[in-house]
Amino acid sequence: MKRLLIALLALIPTIALAAGSGVKLDKANYDLHDKASLQSGAALFMNYCFACHSTQYQRYNRVAEDLSIPLDLMQENLIFTGVKVGQLMENAMQADDAAAWFGAPAPDLTLVARVRGADWIYTYLRSFYADETRPFGVNNLVFPSVGMPHVLEELQGVPSIKEELRMIDGEEHAVVTGIESDGSGEMSADEYDQAVLDLVNFLVYSGEPIQLERKRLGYWVMGFLAIFFVFSYLLKKEYWRDVH
Numbered sequence: 001m002k003r004l005l006i007a008l009l010a011l012i013p014t015i016a017l018a019a020g021s022g023v024k025l026d027k028a029n030y031d032l033h034d035k036a037s038l039q040s041g042a043a044l045f046m047n048y049c050f051a052c053h054s055t056q057y058q059r060y061n062r063v064a065e066d067l068s069i070p071l072d073l074m075q076e077n078l079i080f081t082g083v084k085v086g087q088l089m090e091n092a093m094q095a096d097d098a099a100a101w102f103g104a105p106a107p108d109l110t111l112v113a114r115v116r117g118a119d120w121i122y123t124y125l126r127s128f129y130a131d132e133t134r135p136f137g138v139n140n141l142v143f144p145s146v147g148m149p150h151v152l153e154e155l156q157g158v159p160s161i162k163e164e165l166r167m168i169d170g171e172e173h174a175v176v177t178g179i180e181s182d183g184s185g186e187m188s189a190d191e192y193d194q195a196v197l198d199l200v201n202f203l204v205y206s207g208e209p210i211q212l213e214r215k216r217l218g219y220w221v222m223g224f225l226a227i228f229f230v231f232s233y234l235l236k237k238e239y240w241r242d243v244h
Contacts, residue, residue, distance in 0.1 A: 025117075025122075026122055026123045026126070027122075028118040028121070028197060030200050030201040030204055034201065035067060035068050037201045038067045038198070038201055038202055039069060041198035041199045041203070043077070044198060045202055048151045051091060052093055052098065052106035053091070053106050053107065054109070055109055055110040056088050056110060057111070058206060060079055060083075061085045063089070102148065112203055113203040113204040113206065113207040121203060122200045124140060125200075126179065126192075127143075128140050128179070129179055130160050136150070137149075138150040141161075141176065141179070152196070154186060155186050155192055155195060156181050157183055157185030158181065158182045159182075160181075163175060163177065164177050
């Protein structure tokens with residue numbers, strides 16, 4: 001019982017992290033088999049996120065190989081720091097500068113999908129809204145008072161909160177029902193949702209590049225164990241036949 005209580009206490013930070021602000025998370029229906037989506041997500045990440053957030057546990061050539069991106073195109077369109085294609089994906093922002101500008105260094109995002117979860121990232125990137133009281137003029141429903149600008153605003157447009165009055169305990173309260181754009185972005189609402197999903201897809205890949213291979217090998221391992229069990233059972237019966 002003591003060990004069980006210790007294990008449950010150890011899980012509390014993880015449960016709290018998953019719970020976040022209490023906002024219901026939308027399902028991110030990403031697909032690691034979709035190379036076009038992964039390529040689009042990589043392009044979005046390098047153009048909109050990489051200036052602040054690195055993925056320092058990846059290498060450009062590994063990403064290019066896994067996502068079927070020709071090395072010359074990777075070098076020409078997705079490498080902005082002048083490094084060689086075999087180097088780690090580290091950006092040029094200094095931690096001290098990031099802390100001065102944003103209050104804290106921008107975290108590396110290699111493993112963010114494994115820490116936060118795909119649904120959290122997908123909902124977070126679609127939950128920014130205009131808030132003039134914040135330093136960058138935006139806030140976020142999933143991560144209130146976040147110190148990050150809405151870097152995808154030119155794609156989405158200026159987002160605002162949708163509210164409606166509802167009766168709660170006999171009194172009217174304004175309830176947040178979602179986010180809507182003013183239509184000034186380069187993308188429609190559906191296109192923006194797909195772009196965010198592509199970005200999430202890339203971050204899920206980044207967190208575990210061999211996920212598909214791991215699952216493929218897992219089926220073979222389970223099949224081997226099933227066959228091995230049959231032979232082990234028959235061998236056990238043969239060894240114990242005279243005993244019984």
